[in-house]
Amino acid sequence: MPALKAIHIDQPAPRVRRIEFVAADGGSLPGFTAGAHVDLELGNGEARSYSLLNDQGETRHYVIAVLREADSKGGSSWLHDHLREGDVLQSSPPANHFALSEAGENSILIAGGIGVTPVMSMAARLKALGRSYTFFYCARSREEAAFAFELGERHGDRLKLVLDGGDPARGLDVAALLAARPPGGHVYVCGPSGLIRAAREAARDWPKGTVHHELFKGSEADVAIRTNDGAFDIVLKRAGRTLRVPADRTILDVLKAEGIRIKTLCRDGVCGTCTVTLVSGKADHRDDVLSEDERETAIQVCVSRAMPGETLVLDL
Numbered sequence: 452m453p454a455l456k457a458i459h460i461d462q463p464a465p466r467v468r469r470i471e472f473v474a475a476d477g478g479s480l481p482g483f484t485a486g487a488h489v490d491l492e493l494g495n496g497e498a499r500s501y502s503l504l505n506d507q508g509e510t511r512h513y514v515i516a517v518l519r520e521a522d523s524k525g526g527s528s529w530l531h532d533h534l535r536e537g538d539v540l541q542s543s544p545p546a547n548h549f550a551l552s553e554a555g556e557n558s559i560l561i562a563g564g565i566g567v568t569p570v571m572s573m574a575a576r577l578k579a580l581g582r583s584y585t586f587f588y589c590a591r592s593r594e595e596a597a598f599a600f601e602l603g604e605r606h607g608d609r610l611k612l613v614l615d616g617g618d619p620a621r622g623l624d625v626a627a628l629l630a631a632r633p634p635g636g637h638v639y640v641c642g643p644s645g646l647i648r649a650a651r652e653a654a655r656d657w658p659k660g661t662v663h664h665e666l667f668k669g670s671e672a673d674v675a676i677r678t679n680d681g682a683f684d685i686v687l688k689r690a691g692r693t694l695r696v697p698a699d700r701t702i703l704d705v706l707k708a709e710g711i712r713i714k715t716l717c718r719d720g721v722c723g724t725c726t727v728t729l730v731s732g733k734a735d736h737r738d739d740v741l742s743e744d745e746r747e748t749a750i751q752v753c754v755s756r757a758m759p760g761e762t763l764v765l766d767l
């Protein structure tokens with residue numbers, strides 16, 4: 452597990468902190484590919500995932516950018532209020548659930564707000580490979596588009612800045628943009644769930660494996676428990692046990708109460724850490740990580756539930 456030392460912190464936008472880390476021991480860092488993230492252990496005991504915005508292959512430093520979230524539960528606010536240059540944090544090695552398909556002939560990159568960070572690395576990689584790409588950077592205002600200036604310098608007219616002034620009706624027309632797939636086209640979307648859903652819907656007829664998305668924390672995931680939720684049963688196939696999930700508890704809560712350990716990180720259906728194999732039963736999937744195909748055989752137990760009247764059989 453690399454220890455990272457913060458060596459430079461600046462504020463490219465009023466609510467955004469950019470943090471540059473190097474290896475605390477002065478050595479080189481594990482390499483990464485565009486779209487990768489690291490999980491940082493913060494000084495308050497919380498852990499959070501952050502995308503690396505610098506160029507693929509750099510092993511001298513990692514750079515992240517953190518938006519101060521209005522409802523921060525201690526991730527972004529800790530990094531804004533407590534992290535100082537010289538501080539050391541533990542980090543996972545880089546992992547990538549949002550990888551670039553380097554063979555794609557035409558890439559459409561769509562970033563909403565702070566979701567721009569992994570897309571910055573992807574655009575740099577596509578440029579280095581000499582591929583065709585267009586980079587839509589959506590934000591409320593120029594002031595909030597933290598990286599607009601440097602991205603404009605780097606990508607010229609391939610960067611399209613879309614400023615909606617807080618009115619989604621004035622934002623990017625994703626449906627029109629993705630109505631026709633360009634030859635060899637891939638689309639990459641990172642930002643709030645509304646943007647991702649709009650892109651997935653617009654590109655629903657594109658071939659499998661050409662629509663890539665990553666939800667950014669701070670954008671709302673579906674809530675794990677809703678007022679009209681009911682209780683349901685889960686069957687732990689390997690343990691040969693049946694457990695009841697009450698209306699006001701998640702599957703994760705019930706498993707934990709039974710002493711069954713499931714690795715978690717976000718607990719918001721965003722990170723993909725708590726995946727459990729779904730053997731049978733119709734699930735009400737509320738995550739933003741599993742594809743439609745994956746949902747046949749997997750479930751994120753931190754947020755997802757059973758459809759009414761269903762029992763879920765889990766490989767536990």
Ligand code: FES
Nearest residue numbers: 716718723725753
């Ligand atoms: S803990 Fe992140 S998806 Fe469940």
